[in-house]
Amino acid sequence: MSSERPINQRLDEDLRFAAKPGGPARYRSATDKKVQCVTVVGADGTVLGYAWANDEDDAAGWVTRKAGGPPAFNERVLWSIRLHDAKARGLRPVEALTELIRDEGAHGIGQVLSGALREAPNATTVKALADQV
Numbered sequence: 278m279s280s281e282r283p284i285n286q287r288l289d290e291d292l293r294f295a296a297k298p299g300g301p302a303r304y305r306s307a308t309d310k311k312v313q314c315v316t317v318v319g320a321d322g323t324v325l326g327y328a329w330a331n332d333e334d335d336a337a338g339w340v341t342r343k344a345g346g347p348p349a350f351n352e353r354v355l356w357s358i359r360l361h362d363a364k365a366r367g368l369r370p371v372e373a374l375t376e377l378i379r380d381e382g383a384h385g386i387g388q389v390l391s392g393a394l395r396e397a398p399n400a401t402t403v404k405a406l407a408d409q410v
Contacts, residue, residue, distance in 0.1 A: 310399060313394040315391070315394060320386065325345040326341045326342045330373065335369075
């Protein structure tokens with residue numbers, strides 16, 4: 278028996294990845310236009326993050342506040358899934374955000390700080406809020 282291992286030709290081939298069109302429908306993740314947003318807090322009042330939406334660019338998202346710790350990252354997953362589900366059902370971004378506010382607490386630990394949407398200049402401004410300590 279030889280000390281050399283036999284070569285498996287399949288393992289020597291270059292892998293070729295080709296992007297395929299399709300996949301789940303998603304809102305755009307950025308906009309430079311005005312957005313509607315809400316602040317989501319934990320049971321102790323700690324800000325976990327911000328949900329935002331803009332109908333004009335079909336954009337919506339969740340921004341995690343790192344200072345919110347592990348609960349903030351858990352909440353991010355829940356809000357992101359609910360936004361993806363809303364897009365799949367054909368809801369406009371602000372309509373989706375309004376529905377999520379109405380159903381707050383149904384799926385996560387966070388609560389919307391104020392029941393009403395407020396306006397921010399753009400998604401970057403909301404992200405900057407999340408970066409504040």
